[in-house]
Amino acid sequence: MNPIFVAIDTTDVHRAAALARDLTGAIGGVKLGLEFFCANGHEGVLRLAERELPVFLDLKLHDIPNTVGKAVRALAPLEPAILTVHAAGGRAMLAAAKEAAPAGTKVVAVTVLTSLDRSDLADCGIGGSPVEQVERLTALAKSAGVDGIVCSGAEVAAARAAWPDGFFVVPGIRPDGAETADQKRVVTPRQALDDGASILVIGRPITGATRPGEAASEIAASLRRAADQWDK
């Protein structure tokens, strides 16, 4: 399986559909997040699902267990391939999300956002490094029964060592020389895959390119040498 999920971060459903059409064949799936969902809701997601690419619904749910469980149930008709919740919501919330999700949906727990570094964690009252916090939340996610985690490429090797059969989503992906923008913990696509990512979330390096299809194909070609890892 092609591990590239393109983050289609736009409020414009027509642009999103055009991007998905252009990228079909060069990517493994599309990721629709808060920006898209707040503007277009279920209808927008169903429109993108018509392209027959797996849909990763990235809503990063974070609330009390009852609320998250009911929200996941309300999303079930969309049958997303992957759905995100925040690991910091705690064990009961993670378990409620998993229990409410359709059988074919992987529920993955966001550990430490890739836009944060050690000093941002300290601002939130969390001591230690991002990798220490990712390790802590990976253990929590695993024991709560979800399918995997979201972490940066800087921590994925440590997380993989702790959870050999977990499903690991890695955003904060930047080909050499690409602008990092608001991302603070970035790695190259190849590095993330070599270190144990199951799928790569890539947005602006593809969607902001003059020719998104070519940008995606170039990244896919750089990964093909690691094709034996695509089945994880």
Ligand SMILES: O=C(O)c1cc(=O)[nH]c(=O)n1[C@@H]1O[C@H](COP(=O)(O)O)[C@@H](O)[C@H]1O
């Ligand atoms: O859950 C995510 O997908 C996610 C988690 C995280 O820690 N960092 C992160 O950037 N993301 C998402 O991954 C995408 C990254 O986009 P680019 O920075 O444009 O490649 C965005 O849609 C983010 O919402």
